[in-house]
Amino acid sequence: MISIVLAALAGAGLTGPESPTECRLAAPLAPEFYVIELVSTRRIPGSGASTGTVDVTFAPSPFGVSLTENGDYLRDLEINVSNLRAPDQGSFVVWVTTPQLDSIERVGVLGDGTLRGQVRWNKFLVVISLEQDDASTAPRWAGPIILRGMSKSGAMHTSAGHGPFETENCASYGFRE
Amino acid sequence: MRLAAFVVGLALCFTPAAAQQVSDPTGSGDSLVWRMPPSSPNMQMLMAPFMGIVPDVTPFLPGPGVDVLTLSEATVGGLVRLADGDTLRLEATLLRREIDGRMIKVYGFNGQSPGPTIRVPQHSTIIVQFTNRIDFPTTLRWHGVRLDNQFDGVPGQTQSPVRVGETYTAEVYFPDAGAFWYHPHQRGHIAQELGLYGAIIVDSPDLDYYSSANLEETLLLDDVLLDDLGILPFGFEAPVQALMGRFGNVLLINGQPDYRRSVNKGDVVRLFLTDASNTRPFNLRIEGGVRMKLVGGDLGKFEREEWISSVIIAPGQRYIVEVMFEEEGEFALTNRITAVDHFLGEFEYQVDTLGIFEVSSRPTDFDYSAQFETLRTYDGGFDEVRAQAGRPVDEELVLSLRIGALPLPVIRMLEMDTLYYPPVEFNDAMPMMNWLSTGMNVLWLMHDPAPDVDPRDLGPATGWRFRQGDLVKIRLFNDPDSWHPMSHPLHLHGQRFVVLEQDGVPSSNLVWRDTVLVPVGSTVDLMVEMSNPGSWMFNCQIPEHLGAGMSMSFVVQPTGA
Numbered sequence: 001m002i003s004i005v006l007a008a009l010a011g012a013g014l015t016g017p018e019s020p021t022e023c024r025l026a027a028p029l030a031p032e033f034y035v036i037e038l039v040s041t042r043r044i045p046g047s048g049a050s051t052g053t054v055d056v057t058f059a060p061s062p063f064g065v066s067l068t069e070n071g072d073y074l075r076d077l078e079i080n081v082s083n084l085r086a087p088d089q090g091s092f093v094v095w096v097t098t099p100q101l102d103s104i105e106r107v108g109v110l111g112d113g114t115l116r117g118q119v120r121w122n123k124f125l126v127v128i129s130l131e132q133d134d135a136s137t138a139p140r141w142a143g144p145i146i147l148r149g150m151s152k153s154g155a156m157h158t159s160a161g162h163g164p165f166e167t168e169n170c171a172s173y174g175f176r177e
Numbered sequence: 178m179r180l181a182a183f184v185v186g187l188a189l190c191f192t193p194a195a196a197q198q199v200s201d202p203t204g205s206g207d208s209l210v211w212r213m214p215p216s217s218p219n220m221q222m223l224m225a226p227f228m229g230i231v232p233d234v235t236p237f238l239p240g241p242g243v244d245v246l247t248l249s250e251a252t253v254g255g256l257v258r259l260a261d262g263d264t265l266r267l268e269a270t271l272l273r274r275e276i277d278g279r280m281i282k283v284y285g286f287n288g289q290s291p292g293p294t295i296r297v298p299q300h301s302t303i304i305v306q307f308t309n310r311i312d313f314p315t316t317l318r319w320h321g322v323r324l325d326n327q328f329d330g331v332p333g334q335t336q337s338p339v340r341v342g343e344t345y346t347a348e349v350y351f352p353d354a355g356a357f358w359y360h361p362h363q364r365g366h367i368a369q370e371l372g373l374y375g376a377i378i379v380d381s382p383d384l385d386y387y388s389s390a391n392l393e394e395t396l397l398l399d400d401v402l403l404d405d406l407g408i409l410p411f412g413f414e415a416p417v418q419a420l421m422g423r424f425g426n427v428l429l430i431n432g433q434p435d436y437r438r439s440v441n442k443g444d445v446v447r448l449f450l451t452d453a454s455n456t457r458p459f460n461l462r463i464e465g466g467v468r469m470k471l472v473g474g475d476l477g478k479f480e481r482e483e484w485i486s487s488v489i490i491a492p493g494q495r496y497i498v499e500v501m502f503e504e505e506g507e508f509a510l511t512n513r514i515t516a517v518d519h520f521l522g523e524f525e526y527q528v529d530t531l532g533i534f535e536v537s538s539r540p541t542d543f544d545y546s547a548q549f550e551t552l553r554t555y556d557g558g559f560d561e562v563r564a565q566a567g568r569p570v571d572e573e574l575v576l577s578l579r580i581g582a583l584p585l586p587v588i589r590m591l592e593m594d595t596l597y598y599p600p601v602e603f604n605d606a607m608p609m610m611n612w613l614s615t616g617m618n619v620l621w622l623m624h625d626p627a628p629d630v631d632p633r634d635l636g637p638a639t640g641w642r643f644r645q646g647d648l649v650k651i652r653l654f655n656d657p658d659s660w661h662p663m664s665h666p667l668h669l670h671g672q673r674f675v676v677l678e679q680d681g682v683p684s685s686n687l688v689w690r691d692t693v694l695v696p697v698g699s700t701v702d703l704m705v706e707m708s709n710p711g712s713w714m715f716n717c718q719i720p721e722h723l724g725a726g727m728s729m730s731f732v733v734q735p736t737g738a
């Protein structure tokens with residue numbers, strides 16, 4: 001069966017993806033595909049050159065895959081920030097939020113540039129803000145945003161108005177034209 | 178480009194396939210024409226560019242020429258208890274079943290679909306005489322059972338396909354306690370989808386192996402793809418739905434869309450769960466706060482029992498859970514997932530009810546609540562495995578996809594679709610694109626890491642040879658840079674393994690397995706105990722992927738050879 005398929009494909013003008021790199025296989029860490037890049041807003045002195053990443057892995061589960069009771073992915077985050085000067089006053093606080101900002105959760109204070117947390121939404125933003133204190137009881141950030149990034153799933157967008165659906169009226173699907 | 182012009186252009190490209198509308202000449206009443214798969218309104222939008230294109234294989238429905246009303250109605254598989262040395266006759270035939278008002282042809286064993294649940298003592302051997310009276314040659318597999326290699330049921334590797342009318346005799350030895358199942362391994366995309374499978378429970382001689390329970394239930398989880406005309410046709414030469422596998426739109430437990438079970442208040446019920454669907458992973462929970470305790474997996478018990486809020490189970494996998502019904506009332510067994518809506522670019526919450534537990538006001542006959550509250554541990558020989566977890570990887574496999582002569586709109590849609598893939602596919606988000614992908618135009622691969630090899634030259638990994646008694650560390654990497662990466666439930670025949678770690682995160686609660694779900698982008702390390710000599714298969718459990726090339730072979734040489 002396999003040889004038949006191979007033969008059929010051999011004559012079919014195959015296309016294929018780029019091959020994986022060896023370095024990725026050498027160090028099993030968070031899937032590179034889902035890594036979130038944190039981008040600086042350059043809003044405060046000492047943050048302009050800052051960069052960061054968020055590694056996304058499944059929260060430990062006997063099933064390998066971890067889900068919330070609603071079926072969202074339950075995932076651990078490892079936030080790593082570099083080239084960010086410690087603030088003269090206050091703390092850098094990490095938050096996760098849904099893209100519409102209708103749900104916001106505090107992850108914690110970014111100590112020495114590294115923090116671990118958890119997220120229970122499939123599409124989310126990671127936000128790092130400068131707060132006057134550790135914002136331990138705050139419902140959302142009050143200070144300026146220093147770095148932010150979006151989950152890989154944020155790349156999903158409506159097909160209405162694009163490609164073969166470019167004549168589709170976006171507004172009829174709840175999007176602005 | 179205007180939509181109409183786009184569609185006309187495509188139609189010109191694909192005239193030969195588009196003309197392939199096959200009517201059933203036998204007058205059986207079946208609608209043997211290719212028709213677009215059913216889908217939600219948003220997904221129907223996505224289907225517009227594919228109008229007029231059909232798969233590049235011949236459509237097939239079971240029992241060509243057979244009037245469905247002449248078939249016996251399938252009954253629910255009964256329990257067959259067997260002892261060492263007993264013989265079981267399994268006759269596979271066509272049957273009929275009514276699902277949601279549609280009378281359809283299914284397959285089953287001994288008049289039952291799914292077939293009988295086989296319950297045997299650990300360390301026993303049974304003789305199975307399998308007679309094939311379905312529409313095509315096939316074989317039977319004993320999924321997860323570490324039996325003698327010659328009876329593993331892999332056509333072309335361990336045996337010849339059992340032709341129609343023939344009987345094949347297998348000796349099936351059960352070395353492990355746990356939950357297993359039997360299913361076909363040739364044209365499984367048709368036969369398994371239509372109910373040709375059954376459950377196996379292997380009991381430990383240790384009477385205290387499990388906590389006490391009032392009731393044991395075997396639940397085979399499945400789905401079937403139906404439209405107004407009945408079963409959507411299959412590909413005959415090769416599977417259709419080769420990209421994502423065949424998701425059904427009616428969920429089934431033990432072949433039934435309306436499973437119900439009556440229990441008494443306070444009953445502890447042990448559930449043996451098997452995902453017998455072609456491609457659907459489930460996120461199962463019992464609504465109403467019913468507590469669930471995870472007890473076992475594929476080949477026996479977990480290291481530690483633990484409380485869980487749901488069971489995440491992928492095709493081919495089994496889990497053993499205990500639940501206690503503390504309140505009177507009706508409690509739904511649901512599948513709660515986030516489906517991807519590619520047209521809107523959003524996740525969508527979906528809740529489907531698979532069945533209902535009816536809890537009466539009558540108190541339980543025996544109160545096992547104290548045992549239920551206790552979380553036990555189990556010495557399954559995991560310490561030795563864990564002690565070697567840090568050693569170098571012995572073998573690596575990359576999971577990826579090559580595409581061939583896919584219809585142009587499918588390629589265009591794949592190109593548009595490359596920005597994001599969910600780690601696990603819980604629904605068929607692209608039914609039309611999936612339907613047009615077949616075992617003739619896509620090739621799923623389990624290949625060696627080969628960064629310097631032209632992807633067009635990649636083939637299945639070869640040359641894996643081990644010795645009986647070896648512990649072998651295998652690394653699986655699901656390459657997200659494929660054209661259409663997807664989660665794969667990989668099944669290793671004849672041996673058992675533990676998942677050491679996933680994405681660098683060590684497993685904290687081990688269980689012996691034979692099937693592991695590898696999410697997109699993930700790296701999963703297994704430690705395999707090569708205990709069973711022979712020439713074995715390692716394959717994706719999704720029959721549409723298997724039928725599109727997703728398998729490889731390995732050899733375990735006997736000690737002393």
Ligand SMILES: [Cu+2]
Nearest residue numbers: 665717719722
């Ligand atoms: Cu697969």
